[in-house]
Amino acid sequence: MTDALLELKQVSAGYGEVKVLQNVSLTVRRGSITALIGANGAGKTTLMRVVSGLIPVSAGTLGFDGADITREPSSVRVERGISLVPEGRLIFPEFSVEENLKIGAYIKRVRGRQGELSKQMLGLFPRLEERRSQAGQTLSGGEQQMLAIARALMAEPRLLLLDEPSLGLAPQVVAQVFEKIQEVRAKGVTVFIVEQDVRSTLSFADYAYVIENGSLQMEGSAESVRENPKVKESYLGL
Amino acid sequence: MDVLLSGQLLIAALVTGSIYALVAVGLNLIYGTMRMLNVAHGDLAMIGAYVAFWMFTLFGLSPFLSLFLAMALSALLAAIFYQFIFKRVMASSKLLDRAEANSLLVFFGIAVILQNGTAALFTTNPRGFQYLDQVLQIGNAAITANRLATLILSLILVVAVVAFFRFTLVGLALRALIQDRTASQIVGINIERIFLYSFMLGFALSGLAGGLVSMYEQIWPFMGFPYTIAAFVIIILGGLGNLFGSLAAGMILGVLETFGIAITGPNFRSILIYGVLILVLLLRPQGLFGGKRVVAR
Ligand SMILES: Nc1ncnc2c1ncn2[C@@H]1O[C@H](COP(=O)(O)OP(=O)(O)OP(=O)(O)O)[C@@H](O)[C@H]1O
Ligand SMILES: [Mg+2]
Numbered sequence: 001m002t003d004a005l006l007e008l009k010q011v012s013a014g015y016g017e018v019k020v021l022q023n024v025s026l027t028v029r030r031g032s033i034t035a036l037i038g039a040n041g042a043g044k045t046t047l048m049r050v051v052s053g054l055i056p057v058s059a060g061t062l063g064f065d066g067a068d069i070t071r072e073p074s075s076v077r078v079e080r081g082i083s084l085v086p087e088g089r090l091i092f093p094e095f096s097v098e099e100n101l102k103i104g105a106y107i108k109r110v111r112g113r114q115g116e117l118s119k120q121m122l123g124l125f126p127r128l129e130e131r132r133s134q135a136g137q138t139l140s141g142g143e144q145q146m147l148a149i150a151r152a153l154m155a156e157p158r159l160l161l162l163d164e165p166s167l168g169l170a171p172q173v174v175a176q177v178f179e180k181i182q183e184v185r186a187k188g189v190t191v192f193i194v195e196q197d198v199r200s201t202l203s204f205a206d207y208a209y210v211i212e213n214g215s216l217q218m219e220g221s222a223e224s225v226r227e228n229p230k231v232k233e234s235y236l237g238l
Numbered sequence: 239m240d241v242l243l244s245g246q247l248l249i250a251a252l253v254t255g256s257i258y259a260l261v262a263v264g265l266n267l268i269y270g271t272m273r274m275l276n277v278a279h280g281d282l283a284m285i286g287a288y289v290a291f292w293m294f295t296l297f298g299l300s301p302f303l304s305l306f307l308a309m310a311l312s313a314l315l316a317a318i319f320y321q322f323i324f325k326r327v328m329a330s331s332k333l334l335d336r337a338e339a340n341s342l343l344v345f346f347g348i349a350v351i352l353q354n355g356t357a358a359l360f361t362t363n364p365r366g367f368q369y370l371d372q373v374l375q376i377g378n379a380a381i382t383a384n385r386l387a388t389l390i391l392s393l394i395l396v397v398a399v400v401a402f403f404r405f406t407l408v409g410l411a412l413r414a415l416i417q418d419r420t421a422s423q424i425v426g427i428n429i430e431r432i433f434l435y436s437f438m439l440g441f442a443l444s445g446l447a448g449g450l451v452s453m454y455e456q457i458w459p460f461m462g463f464p465y466t467i468a469a470f471v472i473i474i475l476g477g478l479g480n481l482f483g484s485l486a487a488g489m490i491l492g493v494l495e496t497f498g499i500a501i502t503g504p505n506f507r508s509i510l511i512y513g514v515l516i517l518v519l520l521l522r523p524q525g526l527f528g529g530k531r532v533v534a535r
Contacts, residue, residue, distance in 0.1 A: 052423075052424065054420060054423055054424070073428070073430075074426065075423070075426045075428040078424075078426030079426060083424075086420070086421075086424060090420055090421040090424065091421065092414055092417045092418060092421055093418075094413075094417055095413070095414070095417070099410070103410055103411070103425050103427075104425055106411060106426055106427055107425075107426040111407070151425065152424075155425070
């Protein structure tokens with residue numbers, strides 16, 4: 001068993017004719033919080049979508065826990081333990097909070113424990129407990145974000161992919177979300193996160209990659225990336 | 239005026255309405271999950287009707303048993319069409335952008351083939367058979383036993399369909415897929431399998447409805463089209479992608495049509511139905527029920 005939970009080798013991907021990712025190779029280590037940093041349109045969401053199987057690669061391979069998952073559909077990847085909290089949350093607008101959680105435990109691996117997991121999530125996010133029978137679309141942005149995270153956790157992932165979890169949230173809520181992410185990691189879940197709030201993210205991440213125009217430009221421990229002058233200038237506004 | 243209040247019409251309306259509900263919910267299911275408009279939907283009812291007719295005529299098989307056969311055959315057709323045609327229509331992302339338009343053409347072709355194939359095999363002569371056609375008296379309303387059986391069966395089926403969508407995991411997945419395709423993939427739903435299920439279930443319900451209809455109405459190869467039209471009006475009325483809405487709207491259209499015809503005359507059927515469609519499109523394009531949502535892609 002290697003240290004790598006997720007391994008991308010020379011991955012290229014895009015949307016039809018539009019090429020976005022070019023030769024991306026990266027590793028997410030078991031138990032780490034790994035951050036992906038980049039400007040708007042750099043290809044961060046595309047990378048997350050590639051890892052969760054929403055779009056195919058045009059070249060390269062994806063490995064998860066030693067297995068080649070390059071050609072596997074998203075349903076199989078979720079079953080293996082890869083769950084995405086997507087940009088824009090994408091909760092089910094007409095489902096209640098409870099139904100949103102329930103569908104989060106759709107995969108076979110956890111199906112039988114759906115009730116128990118729902119309870120855990122409502123404990124982890126008391127805010128959702130208060131709103132349990134409310135339709136997803138009537139939740140506030142922050143509540144929706146919590147729900148999207150809870151829904152992903154319902155599948156008991158080994159790798160949690162987070163795409164801009166702080167987007168559109170008030171500062172206190174952002175702090176809460178970041179706290180939850182660290183709690184989740186403490187339970188042994190590996191986290192791969194894309195975040196606009198680079199400063200905070202690099203304060204709790206272990207490792208970071210910087211992506212520009214679809215290619216990786218830099219990588220290193222979160223500390224070293226944070227101290228890098230180019231990162232300071234471009235992403236930390238120093 | 240007496241006729242309007244006799245209960246006779248109400249029963250007739252409920253029979254029509256429950257059949258409409260069954261046909262329409264399948265159409266809406268396929269639209270909701272795949273964003274494809276099945277213009278051949280009523281023709282599956284025609285196939286189901288012929289299955290029941292031939293099984294009864296050739297083997298004396300009760301329509302209540304051949305209903306299962308009608309469902310199975312329709313579901314089989316659905317599986318074949320899905321595997322060999324629609325999967326390819328949706329295969330590449332380039333085609334996917336045009337999937338809606340392409341699927342419409344394919345379904346249109348399927349409708350033409352089913353109608354004319356049936357006509358070639360069995361002629362266009364209207365056919366019928368006598369089964370449970372004694373007249374029962376309920377209060378002051380008279381109804382043939384086969385219509386009563388249709389009413390009871392289709393109401394049971396409507397309830398079963400509601401329960402299926404509400405309480406089963408596949409039902410939950412179907413409703414999830416109607417709301418958001420990407421989100422469904424994210425939670426690990428095998429969307430291709432659910433596409434297949436909705437195809438099969440939708441077709442089966444239409445075939446089943448046709449089997450029921452054959453007991454009390456003459457059948458012929460082109461009987462499906464009015465059901466297709468009615469089903470389209472119903473899913474607009476009940477809301478695109480709103481399964482429970484189309485069950486309710488099916489009953490509503492059954493009542494409007496039956497009472498409307500009683501007041502105006504049978505020649506007005508199409509005018510009534512298109513009238514309802516136009517009114518709904520003008521006044522509540524999102525459908526009678528639910529919020530503001532007109533299903534997005
Ligand atoms: N569905 C799509 N079809 C075509 N091009 C797309 C599509 N989605 C994204 N792109 C393009 O791919 C590039 C990368 O987009 P992506 O969403 O991955 O960026 P991002 O790094 O997540 O940006 P942001 O920080 O704004 O979320 C952009 O140039 C974008 O225009
Ligand atoms: Mg993005």
